[in-house]
Amino acid sequence: MSDAPIAQSIHDLVHAQDPEAASILKAEGERQASTLELIASENHASLATMHAMGTCFTNKYAEGYPGARYYGGCEHHDEIERLAQDRAKALFKCEYANVQPHSGAQANAALFLALLNPGDTFASLELSDGGHLSHGLKVNISGKWFSPVHYPLVRDENDADFERLDYDAIRDVCMEHKPKLLMCGYSAYPRVIDFAKFRAIADECGAILHADIAHIAGLVATGVHPSPFPHCHVVTTTTHKTLRGPRGGLILTNDADLNKKLNRAVFPGTQGGPLMHVVFSKAIAFGEALRPEFREYQQQVVANAQALAGSLVERNYRITSGGTDNHLMLVDLRTKDAELTGADAEKWLEDAGIICNKNGVPQDPRPPKTTSGLRLGTPALTTRGMGQPEMQRVAELIDRVLSSKGTDGAVRNDVRTLCDAFPLPGHGQAVGA
Numbered sequence: 001m002s003d004a005p006i007a008q009s010i011h012d013l014v015h016a017q018d019p020e021a022a023s024i025l026k027a028e029g030e031r032q033a034s035t036l037e038l039i040a041s042e043n044h045a046s047l048a049t050m051h052a053m054g055t056c057f058t059n060k061y062a063e064g065y066p067g068a069r070y071y072g073g074c075e076h077h078d079e080i081e082r083l084a085q086d087r088a089k090a091l092f093k094c095e096y097a098n099v100q101p102h103s104g105a106q107a108n109a110a111l112f113l114a115l116l117n118p119g120d121t122f123a124s125l126e127l128s129d130g131g132h133l134s135h136g137l138k139v140n141i142s143g144k145w146f147s148p149v150h151y152p153l154v155r156d157e158n159d160a161d162f163e164r165l166d167y168d169a170i171r172d173v174c175m176e177h178k179p180k181l182l183m184c185g186y187s188a189y190p191r192v193i194d195f196a197k198f199r200a201i202a203d204e205c206g207a208i209l210h211a212d213i214a215h216i217a218g219l220v221a222t223g224v225h226p227s228p229f230p231h232c233h234v235v236t237t238t239t240h241k242t243l244r245g246p247r248g249g250l251i252l253t254n255d256a257d258l259n260k261k262l263n264r265a266v267f268p269g270t271q272g273g274p275l276m277h278v279v280f281s282k283a284i285a286f287g288e289a290l291r292p293e294f295r296e297y298q299q300q301v302v303a304n305a306q307a308l309a310g311s312l313v314e315r316n317y318r319i320t321s322g323g324t325d326n327h328l329m330l331v332d333l334r335t336k337d338a339e340l341t342g343a344d345a346e347k348w349l350e351d352a353g354i355i356c357n358k359n360g361v362p363q364d365p366r367p368p369k370t371t372s373g374l375r376l377g378t379p380a381l382t383t384r385g386m387g388q389p390e391m392q393r394v395a396e397l398i399d400r401v402l403s404s405k406g407t408d409g410a411v412r413n414d415v416r417t418l419c420d421a422f423p424l425p426g427h428g429q430a431v432g433a
């Protein structure tokens with residue numbers, strides 16, 4: 001069965017008016033239904049969360065904040081934004097939430113505008129060690145208009161903490177450069193972050209501490225990863241990764257003054273009208289995340305990541321830092337085959353219906369377009385209902401593709417069979433609705 005998991009009703013509606021666009025929607029639905037999604041930053045949102053974005057909340061300008069808008073007719077926009085804020089605060093157990101950032105990178109742009117002046121120094125992990133482009137890459141506003149200094153991971157392979165955060169080195173970097181802002185939270189870091197240790201360093205060097213929990217937000221919301229509160233002064237996140245909501249951003253804090261600055265930095269600082277149809281969807285997704293099932297889901301995400309990592313190790317792949325504590329892992333392909341690159345692996349796996357991304361491993365000698373590694377995550381497969389036995393199967397399928405250098409064409413069919421046994425959320429309900 002490879003019917004589109006997206007609402008058939010939306011497809012039919014669009015089809016009646018625009019068959020050309022509808023056929024692309026159908027193809028994408030079929031692609032998602034029939035492939036294994038292992039990109040660590042992706043997930044399958046619920047049908048309610050997806051449909052919420054296709055509503056009349058898209059029609060309205062609601063510049064400003066609840067109770068203080070620049071346009072009339074915002075009564076229900078105030079209600080829904082307050083509901084989203086209240087649920088975000090309940091989820092992350094904090095005092096203030098801004099639900100308007102269009103994305104994680106937008107949330108971080110607002111953070112920089114609120115807290116720093118052009119040229120100010122901040123400390124972060126480099127992209128090549130697992131950081132994010134909005135944490136100081138030269139081509140991003142953060143690296144072009146501000147001055148990043150980067151702290152390293154443990155570089156000594158004989159150290160028990162090899163490839164983990166090096167808190168002594170972080171302190172050294174911060175004491176030398178006295179950054180105004182210290183950033184933690186990453187895009188490709190498989191281990192627990194010790195927010196209390198970061199706070200001690202921030203206090204010693206006089207920095208504001210920021211956590212970007214874009215990847216681990218779902219784990220944090222359910223207590224599966226420790227909370228950045230009360231240690232961090234400000235937290236930014238996406239809403240569409242482990243949190244499993246619509247694409248978007250979110251800013252959280254317990255500090256009233258910071259909250260005022262951050263609100264102004266989002267609007268009018270870096271954005272105009274909020275995407276209220278997405279805010280509507282965020283409220284619904286946050287409601288889902290507050291349910292007990294969501295905690296079980298996040299626990300399974302982590303159990304699955306550990307099962308997948310373990311099965312890959314059995315097949316001779318090295319997992320950086322020796323394993324994972326969260327939803328993702330970095331696979332070093334060189335232990336399997338010194339010639340194998342992340343770029344080739346990504347392409348061969350895609351041909352077999354296994355979707356992931358090439359990723360540098362720490363101290364990768366190969367350039368970012370080639371890489372020696374793959375980043376794999378379990379949030380999306382876990383949403384489909386897969387558990388540890390399926391992770392062993394997925395590891396076996398990955399290994400068949402890579403061992404055969406992409407020539408084992410039978411894998412594509414085995415992937416389809418596995419996908420059919422674990423249909424996407426809402427599949428069936430939507431069809432013919």
Ligand SMILES: *Cc1c(COP(=O)(O)O)cnc(C)c1O
Nearest residue numbers: 103104105132186187212214238
């Ligand atoms: C994904 C990610 C972001 C950016 O989110 P977008 O919604 O793509 O802008 C920011 N920070 C980190 C750490 C991320 O992993």
